Amino acid sequence: MSRRHAVFLPAITTLLAGSALAAPDVIVVNGDVYTVDLDAPRVQAFAVEDGKFSAVGSNAEIRALADDSTRIIDAGGNTVLPGIIDGHAHVSGNAPAVAGVDLSYVVDKDEWLILIEEAHQRLPEGEWLTGGWWDHTLSDAVFPNKEMLDEVVPDRPIFLNHIDGHYAWVNSLALDLANVTADTPVPPGGEIVVDENTGEPTGILLETAMGVVREIIPERSVEQRRAGLTEMYDIANSFGITGLHQMGGLDDYLYIVEEGDPTIRVWYGQRGPAGTIEDYDAHVQGILAVQAETDRRVGETGKQDAMGPLLHVGYVKLINDGVLSAHTAVLLESYRDREGWMGEYITAPVDLAAQVDMVTAGGLPVAIHSIGDAAVRASLDAFEAAKGNKVPYPNRIEHIELAHPDDVARFRELGIVASMQPNHATNAIGYVPLRVGTHREDRAYVWRSMLDAGVTLVFAADYPTSPLNPLVQMADAMFRVSPFGFHNGEPWHPEQAVTFEEALRAYTMAGASVTAWADEIGSITEGKWADFVVLDGKVPQPMDISFRNLVVEMTYFAGREVYAKPH
Numbered sequence: 001m002s003r004r005h006a007v008f009l010p011a012i013t014t015l016l017a018g019s020a021l022a023a024p025d026v027i028v029v030n031g032d033v034y035t036v037d038l039d040a041p042r043v044q045a046f047a048v049e050d051g052k053f054s055a056v057g058s059n060a061e062i063r064a065l066a067d068d069s070t071r072i073i074d075a076g077g078n079t080v081l082p083g084i085i086d087g088h089a090h091v092s093g094n095a096p097a098v099a100g101v102d103l104s105y106v107v108d109k110d111e112w113l114i115l116i117e118e119a120h121q122r123l124p125e126g127e128w129l130t131g132g133w134w135d136h137t138l139s140d141a142v143f144p145n146k147e148m149l150d151e152v153v154p155d156r157p158i159f160l161n162h163i164d165g166h167y168a169w170v171n172s173l174a175l176d177l178a179n180v181t182a183d184t185p186v187p188p189g190g191e192i193v194v195d196e197n198t199g200e201p202t203g204i205l206l207e208t209a210m211g212v213v214r215e216i217i218p219e220r221s222v223e224q225r226r227a228g229l230t231e232m233y234d235i236a237n238s239f240g241i242t243g244l245h246q247m248g249g250l251d252d253y254l255y256i257v258e259e260g261d262p263t264i265r266v267w268y269g270q271r272g273p274a275g276t277i278e279d280y281d282a283h284v285q286g287i288l289a290v291q292a293e294t295d296r297r298v299g300e301t302g303k304q305d306a307m308g309p310l311l312h313v314g315y316v317k318l319i320n321d322g323v324l325s326a327h328t329a330v331l332l333e334s335y336r337d338r339e340g341w342m343g344e345y346i347t348a349p350v351d352l353a354a355q356v357d358m359v360t361a362g363g364l365p366v367a368i369h370s371i372g373d374a375a376v377r378a379s380l381d382a383f384e385a386a387k388g389n390k391v392p393y394p395n396r397i398e399h400i401e402l403a404h405p406d407d408v409a410r411f412r413e414l415g416i417v418a419s420m421q422p423n424h425a426t427n428a429i430g431y432v433p434l435r436v437g438t439h440r441e442d443r444a445y446v447w448r449s450m451l452d453a454g455v456t457l458v459f460a461a462d463y464p465t466s467p468l469n470p471l472v473q474m475a476d477a478m479f480r481v482s483p484f485g486f487h488n489g490e491p492w493h494p495e496q497a498v499t500f501e502e503a504l505r506a507y508t509m510a511g512a513s514v515t516a517w518a519d520e521i522g523s524i525t526e527g528k529w530a531d532f533v534v535l536d537g538k539v540p541q542p543m544d545i546s547f548r549n550l551v552v553e554m555t556y557f558a559g560r561e562v563y564a565k566p567h
């Protein structure tokens, strides 16, 4: 029962008490509940029965439904949200958080070493310690060296990627195992950095020189990868995530559904083949076959009867440009810091249009990675040309780090979803002005413009390229402040910031609304699967920076507790 029906409640309650209907399995009371349901956006309480929300209302209304067998969760005034749906993910069992160490966004080098030591303790003996995503430019801009690693981990080889993927930092054991010395030949464009005084390798490998060590790292086994993905489910649940729009690793996700405990609903994007259009029809038929086979195998487990939707191949991922940081995003005008250069298409507009036409004609929606304003326009053009093809769920553009003002309304007109990553914005505050100049900054990460134009806005982390934690991402969406102090620590183009309610919608119902599961998940609504999150405090109203202190207290998936914060 939603709030507007509350007036009828006494009669309904009497009816229930007099019938053979069971009481709820779980009720949540005293909550600061954001339902993300427009019919009753803020309530105190709700009930769960057979894995679904069975009633939504006031404390008194919901308490009246319970009996001795009902588990009562007293939220103590804390905020309760629908299960979070991350709209763009590359979560895998090889993710840095489980296969090694994740140093992204960690400023202090001493803190790196603590995290590396922790990963060393966690990993099985003999396994390489990988991952990384360190960024020395956040502190003193001095490269770290092998001695720092040797001191904390002398007996396990270490290979840690730099955040932009162009350098690696290794320890002495890794160099020894790869027989690397200062004299080892490296392919053109690479360099083994050597110490000026000793002439010995420092442990930093630049560009192609990374390969001389990387090539000897054993590939993680299927078993390691699947165990890693299982751990990633737990990590995602600990952040309140119960839904992912995932790209990559379909077999491992299917394995979790068939053999493991699937506590995340996965809307899967199959990568479309790159290149030109020959044989594309066969590729599309292949993807449709994968879709049907996946549905069959997921269905055969019977788990969806009790848990709701678990895994579906729902769309095709295409790509047409690179990234702003490396000058590979395609712009309408030249880069400010590289005169005459506008980037280069990974997929030319004519080929992209042909691919979009073939895929959508096959009945599959398309999601296109487009970062520069020219790439975004090319994707819109491709969708416009193919608009006669009917797809069951909307087409979408991923990232959209720059959008020309003329193009924003086209998203709405063509029904294209804007799938964007708040932390990519705050992380880029340092370099976007360098790349595009101040006169084009107003095209960057235009969330507010998208919402004002009536565009469906979906938020995500694009993990592992930014933190998986949706509360971190929502803070970035609301405050637009650099975590590293760029722009004097002031909000950067705050006119494009969104409210908490808008960020929450982009991280819940919006992500559900663009899938087959719009009526099944995404909000705390009677009849939907009971995916919800209790925070350890109350979302501040009016909003302030103390929002950053909030963490998840517990996460429920289909009415079952899948995460509880350790106390």
Ligand SMILES: [Zn+2]
Pocket: 088, 089, 090, 462
């Ligand atoms: Zn991505």
